[in-house]
Amino acid sequence: SVPKKPGKRRGEMNATERRFRDEHLAALMNRHSMTFVAYEPVTFRLPGGVLYTPDFLVRYENGDLLAFEVKGSWKARNARDSKTRLRVAAGAFPFITFYSATPKRGGGWDIIRIGG
Numbered sequence: 001s002v003p004k005k006p007g008k009r010r011g012e013m014n015a016t017e018r019r020f021r022d023e024h025l026a027a028l029m030n031r032h033s034m035t036f037v038a039y040e041p042v043t044f045r046l047p048g049g050v051l052y053t054p055d056f057l058v059r060y061e062n063g064d065l066l067a068f069e070v071k072g073s074w075k076a077r078n079a080r081d082s083k084t085r086l087r088v089a090a091g092a093f094p095f096i097t098f099y100s101a102t103p104k105r106g107g108g109w110d111i112i113r114i115g116g
Contacts (some may be wrong), residue, residue: 013039016072017055020101024109025056025068033061044089052085054098065096073102090115 013021017039025037036059043053054067069086071079083100090098098114 011040013055014072016103017070019103020068020070020109021056024101024111025058028058035059035061044093046085046088046092050085050088052089054086054089067096067098068101069099070101074100086114 021039028034029037036057038057040053040055041057043051046052055070056068058066058068060066067089069082071082073079074083086098086100090096094115100110100112100114102110104110
């Protein structure tokens with residue numbers, strides 16, 4: 001039998017997540033006072049016991065919290081589950097602003113606010 005390809009380990013960014021950090025989050029850091037930026041720092045327990053871990057959590061000096069879910073494309077196999085969890089998390093935790101982020105062709109990012 002063919003060995004199963006190992007999946008991404010928790011705490012290890014994939015290439016798209018590294019690009020988002022280096023491009024988008026770095027630009028935000030240069031324009032805004034952030035007190036916290038971390039990769040997969042928390043896991044939320046959603047209704048029904050479902051777990052959701054956003055890719056990035058950001059806290060601004062004024063206390064605003066932002067969570068980003070980064071995908072290379074929303075057409076990927078696991079994207080439907082991720083999108084559902086992202087929407088449920090946005091409803092369950094209204095004090096955090098949730099965003100989806102996908103790379104644009106030619107550069108930049110499509111950043112979409114989820115909920116609220």
